[in-house]
Amino acid sequence: MAKTKGGTAVAKKKGMSFGQGIRHSWQLYVLLLPALIYLFVFDYMPLYGMQIAFKDFLPGLGFSGSPWVGLKHFKYFVTSPQFSVLIRNTLMLNVLRLVFCFPFPIFLALLLNEARNASFQKIIQNLTYAPHFISTVVLCGMIISFTSPSTGVINTLIQALGGQPIDFMGQESWFRPVYIISEIWKTTGWSSIIYLAALAGIDPSLHEAARVDGASRFKRIIHINIPGIAPTIIILLIMEVGKMMSLGFEKVYLLQNSLNLPVSEVISTYVYKTGLLGAKFSYTTSIDIFNSVINCILLLIVNKISSAVSETSLF
Amino acid sequence: MKEKTQPSKIRERGMERVFNWAINILLLFFGLIALYPLLFVLSASISDPTAVNSGKVLLFPKGFNLEGYKQILKNSWVLIGYRNSLFYAVVGTILNLVVTMMAGYALSRKDLYGKKLITLYMMFTMWFSGGMITKFIVVNNIGLYDKWYTLLVLGLVSMYNVIITRSFIAGSIPGELQESARIDGCDDFGTFFRIIVPLSKPVIAILSLYYGLGHWNSYFNALIYLKDKNKQPLQIFLREILVLNQAIDVNSDELESMIERARMAQSMKYGLIVVASLPMLIIYPFLQKFFVKGVMIGSVKG
Numbered sequence: 001m002a003k004t005k006g007g008t009a010v011a012k013k014k015g016m017s018f019g020q021g022i023r024h025s026w027q028l029y030v031l032l033l034p035a036l037i038y039l040f041v042f043d044y045m046p047l048y049g050m051q052i053a054f055k056d057f058l059p060g061l062g063f064s065g066s067p068w069v070g071l072k073h074f075k076y077f078v079t080s081p082q083f084s085v086l087i088r089n090t091l092m093l094n095v096l097r098l099v100f101c102f103p104f105p106i107f108l109a110l111l112l113n114e115a116r117n118a119s120f121q122k123i124i125q126n127l128t129y130a131p132h133f134i135s136t137v138v139l140c141g142m143i144i145s146f147t148s149p150s151t152g153v154i155n156t157l158i159q160a161l162g163g164q165p166i167d168f169m170g171q172e173s174w175f176r177p178v179y180i181i182s183e184i185w186k187t188t189g190w191s192s193i194i195y196l197a198a199l200a201g202i203d204p205s206l207h208e209a210a211r212v213d214g215a216s217r218f219k220r221i222i223h224i225n226i227p228g229i230a231p232t233i234i235i236l237l238i239m240e241v242g243k244m245m246s247l248g249f250e251k252v253y254l255l256q257n258s259l260n261l262p263v264s265e266v267i268s269t270y271v272y273k274t275g276l277l278g279a280k281f282s283y284t285t286s287i288d289i290f291n292s293v294i295n296c297i298l299l300l301i302v303n304k305i306s307s308a309v310s311e312t313s314l315f
Numbered sequence: 316m317k318e319k320t321q322p323s324k325i326r327e328r329g330m331e332r333v334f335n336w337a338i339n340i341l342l343l344f345f346g347l348i349a350l351y352p353l354l355f356v357l358s359a360s361i362s363d364p365t366a367v368n369s370g371k372v373l374l375f376p377k378g379f380n381l382e383g384y385k386q387i388l389k390n391s392w393v394l395i396g397y398r399n400s401l402f403y404a405v406v407g408t409i410l411n412l413v414v415t416m417m418a419g420y421a422l423s424r425k426d427l428y429g430k431k432l433i434t435l436y437m438m439f440t441m442w443f444s445g446g447m448i449t450k451f452i453v454v455n456n457i458g459l460y461d462k463w464y465t466l467l468v469l470g471l472v473s474m475y476n477v478i479i480t481r482s483f484i485a486g487s488i489p490g491e492l493q494e495s496a497r498i499d500g501c502d503d504f505g506t507f508f509r510i511i512v513p514l515s516k517p518v519i520a521i522l523s524l525y526y527g528l529g530h531w532n533s534y535f536n537a538l539i540y541l542k543d544k545n546k547q548p549l550q551i552f553l554r555e556i557l558v559l560n561q562a563i564d565v566n567s568d569e570l571e572s573m574i575e576r577a578r579m580a581q582s583m584k585y586g587l588i589v590v591a592s593l594p595m596l597i598i599y600p601f602l603q604k605f606f607v608k609g610v611m612i613g614s615v616k617g
Contacts, residue, residue, distance in 0.1 A: 021428030027503035028427050031417035036433075038414070038471050039440050045453045046445020052452075063452075108345055114338045126603060127346040130353060133595040135532035137550045138588050141557025142352060145584055153355060156370030189349055193610045217334055242442075250535055254558050268447070275448045276539065288446030 053286035066282075073286035082270065090266040093176060093252070094244045100180050102240060104188040106233060109195035110221055128189025140254035143182050144169060175260040179251065194236065195229055202228040234312040242299040245291050267291050353596075360384070360589045364582035383586035386579060393556075393587065396549035403548055404530040407467050411526040412519060414472045419480025419518075420511050424503075441474050447539075454540060461542045469536050470529065476522055479612050483518040484511060486612075521609035524602055528595060553591055557584055 016024060048063060053073055055066040077083055108128065115121040134142075146152045147168035155165040168174040202225065210220050249268035256264045267287060275284030307313035354374065359367045363378030371377050387393055421427060422434065445453075459465050488511060496506045512519075534550035541547055 016428065024426070025424075025428040025503075028421040028424055031421040031503070031507065032433065034414045035418035035472050035477065036436070039437060039474075041453065041457065042450060042469065043440040043444055046449040047443060048445075049449030049452060050445055052449065057452075059452075062456075063449075111338055111342050111345070114334075115342060116335060117339075120339065120342070124342045124346040126600060128349045129603060129606075130596070130599065131349055133528065133532075133599055134353075134592055135534070135550055135553075137532075137534050137553045137558065138591055141553065141584065141588060142356065144558060144560075145581075146352070146355075151368045151370070151581060153359075153370065153373065156373070159370070185349065185352070188345070190610075193607055197611050216330065254554065271447055272539075276451055281448050281452065285446060285448045288448060292443070292446075 050285060050289060052282045053289045055282060057282040057285075069282075073283045074290065076283065077287055077290065082265075085262070086265060086267050086270055089263055090245055090268075092263075093179065093248065093266060096176055096180050097183055097248075098237075098240055098244070101183050101187055102237065104184055105191035106195055106229070108188055109192040109199060109229075110225060112192065112196060113199045113225065114217065114221070125189070128192070130189070131186045132190035134186065136250045137254060139182060139186060140251060143178060143255065147178065169255070169257060170259045172260050172263050175255070175263050179255060183251075195232060198229040198232040199225060230310070231312045234306050234310055238299070238302050238306060238313070241302045242295065244298055245295045356585050356588050360582065360585035362582075364579065367585070368581055380582065382579065383582035383584075384590070386583045387586050387590055392544070392552050393549070393590075395545060396547060396552040397590075399546060400531055400549040403466050404527050407470055407530045408523055408526045410467060410471060411473075411476075412522055415476050415480055415522055415526075416512065416515065416519070417507070418472065418477045420484055420507050422477065422481040423484040437474055437477065451539060460540055461546070463546055465540050465546075466530075466533075466536055466548070469540065470526075470533070473526075473529075476525055479609060480515075480518055480522065482612050484515065487517075488514050517605070517608065518612070520602065520605045521612070524598075524606055525609060531595060549591060553587065556587060 022029075052063055052066060054068060054070060056069050056072075057063075057066045061067075112121055112125060115124070131139075146154050147166075149155055149165045149167045149170075152168075154168070159165055166174070168178055206224050206228075207220055210224060215223065245267065248266070249272065252264055252266050253269050253272065256269060271284045271287055274280050275287075303313050351374075355372070358374060358376040359372050360383055361379060361381060362372045362376040363380045364383070366372050366377035422430070422437075424430075427433070444450075454460060454465075454469070459468060492510055492514075493506055496510050501509060530548075532550065534548065534554060537548050537551050538554075541551075
């Protein structure tokens, strides 16, 4: 990244005492203040409040005043019948999402990079980005309308081809495929941008040299383009895994109904319903913590593996 | 030699053509799959509802009927939601711009005293956050639950966008300009308003689009922190109609039978999807390049 040359003539901060430093930067602190306060109230205060996972939270006593109960809530969660169901559903949905949604943008970017007609390329890009701008609510509304067994266009097509209509939203087994396919539709185009940027950064002389050596375009994709964007792929993969347990409340919650609940109840929807709607604050905060810990472990494992095999890592 | 290379060159050119065709066909396939659902919704929204429900509309509209749109315009909740969403999107985005630009500029300054600590303070929240429940308790305790400004305050700033702004200012506004402004007697505030803001139009465009889209499409905060129906954004009403299938108030004196009403509801749904997505889909082709630029700036490691 290009670093600014700004600040060269502006007083150097080295050698400044604390008082001088504050006086030097006070106007910048004023500019930062709203953002700092926002983070304090809406990120750090809730973080401080996480202690209620080890307490019995009573609204009248506040975060710090409520009595300690140790690991009671964690034990209750781990031994509850929901525990394995929630962990399984959350992991399944996210692993499937990762496995199926992750490769498509890479594939699309490689294809777009090969298109020789600039305006055709532009049109395809614009078309594939469009679903990104549809809201989650509208997307779920579309899914529900399209998959309706009586009037949905998908079932109309199935019947036209001689099949029996399928109640996609009413069957457990269809919840995950519907979720994943719609996710692919919404995210593929937009996610391809970052890979396109990475492809544009590949040194053209590599291609030139390979062409002279007689490498076909397909061979150049395999041996130049894919290795060229591999670091980007790995970084994004690690970040995806880092979000593994936390993503997707909105869409899962919207697609949930009583029929698909056995596979669609994930940690975040359970926390919302039990914690906020059912007012079990301490219990569900312990689930939140549990969730974050798993997340952290996953992130560290993937980061470790990737730095071992490819020398690319997040930290 | 010549006789040998020529046929292989021709074959190479033939291969090249096949390869190009294969690429283009695959790309077309991607494009059409992205486009089809959107086109279908548009067609269905202006078609005769009976044709839609019986599966006669597959791509192009059958018949012509704007009854669905008329019903949408008569539905007071949809109108209230639209009005509220416009308010949240416009006012919210202006507040976002002010806070994000100020923070982004301050962070772009190398001589900011305590920069490392402040950056850590900000980045930390991108990895660790307090969870849904404790945030709800905090919001409740400070009296922010169900107010007209709740959504504005809760979506005030995103750290991701602050980092984009910082990278932009650090990377594309020459330091010499800030320097000469200082020599001319500008303090930090003056530099910010007279130099940085006027030169930041590209990043302001990107931020407006990201924040605007975020406000327009978000429903999670409204779901959790708003109770009063009169304050709800459009997405909440869309959820009731599109996802929960709750009855839409269709004027019963105009539409006699239940069947007619159900028929109407379906065509209204497609119309509603169009109306709700319209603002974004209209501005999108013009501003697409800014969005892409935003992803690029954001992807550069700060």
